[in-house]
Amino acid sequence: MSEENLRIVVTTDPAGVIVASVAGELDIVSAEQLRNLLRRVLVEHTDIVLDLSEVTFCDCSGLRVLRAAGRAAEHAGTRLRLRSPSTAMDRILKATRAEAAFTIEPPPNA
Structure with a gap:
């Protein structure tokens, strides 16, 4: 397990919504990477989507980051x-x- 096992790609959709696509393992080692990104985008933007369709594993550390981001948002x-x-x-x-x-929302073309 390492940060190399988590990939995050940030884009802006046509409506101006920030979309962070998260792929790989969200665990005790990689959770800090997502936490740092969310801290930045929560300050700079008012509409954020986390695409979690390619997350292969999530432990309580990853869940804690999501819950904290939800409260901060x-x-x-x-x-x-x-x-x-x-x-x-x-x-x-x-x-x-x-x-x-x-x-929680479905894929954009669903």
Whole structure:
């Protein structure tokens, strides 16, 4: 497990929404990478989507980063959504009942 196992690509969609596509393992080693990105974009933008369709693994460290980002977004009045959680991501969200804390949306062309 390493940060090399997590890839994050940030784009802006035609509506001006920041989309961070997360792929790979979101774990104790790589969670800091996502945390740092979210801290930056939450300050600079008001509409953010995390595309989690390619997350292959997520532990409690990764979930903690998402939950903290959700709270920070709510406090800042920023819209933060999770898009297309992978099976691995969906499993941890449901097992911990954390899905209720987020707006979860399907893929854009679904």
